Amino acid sequence: MDITPLLSQQILKSGRVSGMVFLLIIAASTAYFIRRGKAGKVPYLRKVPGLDAIDEAIGRATEMGRPVFCSHGIASIADATYGPQTIAGLSVLGYVAQLCARYGVRLIVPVRQLVVYPIAREIVENAYRMEGKLDQFRVEDIVYLSGWQFGYSMGYMSLMRREKAGANIMVGGYWAESLQLAEVGYMVGAMQVSGTANTHQIPFFVVATDYTLIGEEIYAAGAYLSKDPAMIGSIVAQDIGKYVSIALILLGFVLLIFGNDYIIQMLRW
Amino acid sequence: MSLLRRVEIPIAITIIFALIQVIPYFVNMGPAVEATQDKVVRWTLIVSTGALLVGLTSLLLIHVPRVTRRRTHWEYSLLLIAFMFLMTIIGLPFPELNLGLTGYWFSFFYNNVLTPLSASLYAILAFYITSAAYRAFKARSLEAALLLISGTILVLRNAPLGTFLIPQIADLGDWIFNIPNMAVNRAIMIGGGLGAMVLGIRVLLGYERGYLRGGE
Amino acid sequence: MATAPRIWEKLETIDARIIYLILWIVILWPFIYPIGLPVSIGSYSLAYAKAIDDLPAGSIVVVSFDFSLGGLGELYPIAIATLHHLFTKPVKIVIIAIWSDGAIVADMVLKDLKPDQPPYNRKYGEDWIFLGYAPGGETAMAALGKDFWSTLPTDYYYKKHVSTYPIMQNLRSANDVTLLVSLETGTPGADEWVRQWYVPYKVPMIVGCIGVMAPTVAPYLAGGQVKGMLPGLRAAAEYELIIGRKGLGVASADALSTSHMVFVIFVILGNISYFMRRRSK
The missing domain is CATH 3.40.50.10160 (MTH777-like)
Structure with missing residues (x-):
């Protein structure tokens, strides 16, 4: 395909065409598999132990009579790169809040981003409403701690110690505070489920928490927990993207061996 | 009120503003559209600033009752409220009163309170990683043993004493860092990127509603 | 014989504060008494x-x-x-x-x-x-x-x-x-x-x-x-x-060495206690 006319007429932006094509492939696959899912053709979804463990963690906290902590990371929802992690974390929060309301266990949500605060509050409030337990919803348990990263971390750690957390569920974008929170969670005896797509923090979560969702698993969490066939169907699109990536890597590798850098040039379009 | 609570409205707003950002990223749509795109980005800054009020309310909602009802550790809550207002006043842009971000008092608190606090809190990580590693870095299985060995090699590679005692550890550490580590990192990055993309598309199509009142 | 497993058990569940104290000492020590270990360049x-x-x-x-x-x-x-x-x-x-x-x-x-x-x-x-x-x-x-x-x-x-x-x-x-x-x-x-x-x-x-x-x-x-x-x-x-x-980088190199070495020692100790306890079981 020759895209030179489009670039010379300045219709498409140079350097972003390959990205756009890739996005269109993924978007089309997502739409297609959502339709398939709605039509009842639900793909097999492998078990994600970290997500299954959420029920166990909440159940355990209920038996112990201790509160459940659930946070969605420290990234702003408006952030282009890390915002999706917060959205993924909020999807998990909705599920956790519903279970907490059902079991009558106290839920504490530490918040760092002010913009996310009203969203988190509404998610929890609505979960309690849906379970018919709005009277048990405590607005003061959706806690804005601090916009300063370590102020947030310090507040979160103190809260876990003071309130003796029974479970600590952390899914979203975490940075240096990840290990601090996980280690204090361990110290207070909380069962911990963590998840982030920040590669540099995954090792800390793996070492210090009971279950860890790695990278893409957090984005699938909303679909997995919702059990909605259309949502589950959309996860297949991730695999389509992987197949395309693997094909490009292998093809690029083979062509490079023969001195041809066509794939690299193509990705620069 | 019932109209405002309908979930279709936030979904429609999300779709419109997402498309305003996405399409001009790939396609040249002229200066007018790009100016609108920039303006929408600036709106987020304004919304974030407006949200400061939400934070202030939340903090007061928690800490004022704690002080007035003399609950456990109410003294800390009082300190928090006092410092919150103090720093707000100190940050006001009145240079003639030595206030504002470049004023003496802001620098004083910044350098003498926030700097040592930040450094100390970050330094806690060194302690926590040691205790976490002591607890979890155990050769329980083949995978765990591999993790243990490669982790230890990299720790030794990072310590001058490690490379001094065993010079070969530098090359070995670099190999682990450059080959297996990089391969895994790239795989996770690609997987994460794809996951974020699909999630974004689900949001655009109105299926991902977890961030909207818990899914309904 | 019964005391042996208890030692390993104690070692495995050692109070984290002891680890923190030892680490704190070995980080501080080289700043007071520098060792001056050579640093190879990568x-x-x-x-x-x-x-x-x-x-x-x-x-x-x-x-x-x-x-x-x-x-x-x-x-x-x-x-x-x-x-x-x-x-x-x-x-x-x-x-x-x-x-x-x-x-x-x-x-x-x-x-x-x-x-x-x-x-x-x-x-x-x-x-x-x-x-x-x-x-x-x-x-x-x-x-x-x-x-x-x-x-x-x-x-x-x-x-x-x-x-x-x-x-x-x-x-x-x-x-x-x-x-x-x-x-x-x-x-x-x-x-x-x-x-x-x-x-x-x-x-x-x-x-x-x-x-x-x-x-x-x-x-x-x-x-x-x-x-x-x-x-x-x-x-x-x-x-x-x-x-x-x-500057500060070179000055901190010794502390980096001692802290990392203590980290490795703790990991080894943790593994020894884990295997000894498992064997005694």
Whole structure:
């Protein structure tokens, strides 16, 4: 395909065409598999132990009579790169809040981003409403701690110690505070489920928490927990993207061996 | 009120503003559209600033009752409220009163309170990683043993004493860092990127509603 | 015989505070009684220094402070050494911050280094300038790439319009920049600079980062977007030795050795106790 006319007429932006094509492939696959899912053709979804463990963690906290902590990371929802992690974390929060309301266990949500605060509050409030337990919803348990990263971390750690957390569920974008929170969670005896797509923090979560969702698993969490066939169907699109990536890597590798850098040039379009 | 609570409205707003950002990223749509795109980005800054009020309310909602009802550790809550207002006043842009971000008092608190606090809190990580590693870095299985060995090699590679005692550890550490580590990192990055993309598309199509009142 | 398993059990569930105390002592000790262990120099540090050494005279270098106070422990020595290296070269240096705290940290570093005074004697506004904080994270990076003047219209110290400074006459967009130095702890940082400055403008970059970020930056090194990297204190010490200016990096090298060694010893002890307890079971 020759895209030179489009670039010379300045219709498409140079350097972003390959990205756009890739996005269109993924978007089309997502739409297609959502339709398939709605039509009842639900793909097999492998078990994600970290997500299954959420029920166990909440159940355990209920038996112990201790509160459940659930946070969605420290990234702003408006952030282009890390915002999706917060959205993924909020999807998990909705599920956790519903279970907490059902079991009558106290839920504490530490918040760092002010913009996310009203969203988190509404998610929890609505979960309690849906379970018919709005009277048990405590607005003061959706806690804005601090916009300063370590102020947030310090507040979160103190809260876990003071309130003796029974479970600590952390899914979203975490940075240096990840290990601090996980280690204090361990110290207070909380069962911990963590998840982030920040590669540099995954090792800390793996070492210090009971279950860890790695990278893409957090984005699938909303679909997995919702059990909605259309949502589950959309996860297949991730695999389509992987197949395309693997094909490009292998093809690029083979062509490079023969001195041809066509794939690299193509990705620069 | 019932109209405002309908979930279709936030979904429609999300779709419109997402498309305003996405399409001009790939396609040249002229200066007018790009100016609108920039303006929408600036709106987020304004919304974030407006949200400061939400934070202030939340903090007061928690800490004022704690002080007035003399609950456990109410003294800390009082300190928090006092410092919150103090720093707000100190940050006001009145240079003639030595206030504002470049004023003496802001620098004083910044350098003498926030700097040592930040450094100390970050330094806690060194302690926590040691205790976490002591607890979890155990050769329980083949995978765990591999993790243990490669982790230890990299720790030794990072310590001058490690490379001094065993010079070969530098090359070995670099190999682990450059080959297996990089391969895994790239795989996770690609997987994460794809996951974020699909999630974004689900949001655009109105299926991902977890961030909207818990899914309904 | 019954006491043996108890010892291993006790060792395995040792109070974390004992570990913290030992670690604290071994970190502090070398600062009081330095050992002076040699530090071998790695290829990443050499590449980082070379990227600065190879700059042609008159090049414009943008140094971005993409970190806050938490990163000072590891990044302060890197920042000081990098700016020292740059101020001794005949290049133009433009200092900015993408993190709000970054501007305050940059100010601290510049006050410590005093570029206007000997041995540097570099003229503010002509040889270097500090433009302060550009709000908006990645959006600000993109905006700076397009147009410096409108994104950061005034400088940090005198609040004068950038057009009044000679150094800014040749700097309108990322196309005018020869090298970008990102000193970073996380987000926004190297990832975002690659997207906003390398992909569209092909501006070469070097990165000074905290140790934990090294695996995230590394793929860009192999990909050629990042020319050199200094991850953490060990790299700071290596770089200080390369440029011949010993500072906090070299001074901390011994503490780095002792703390890492204690870490390894604890891991070994943990494993011994684990296996002995399992065997006794």
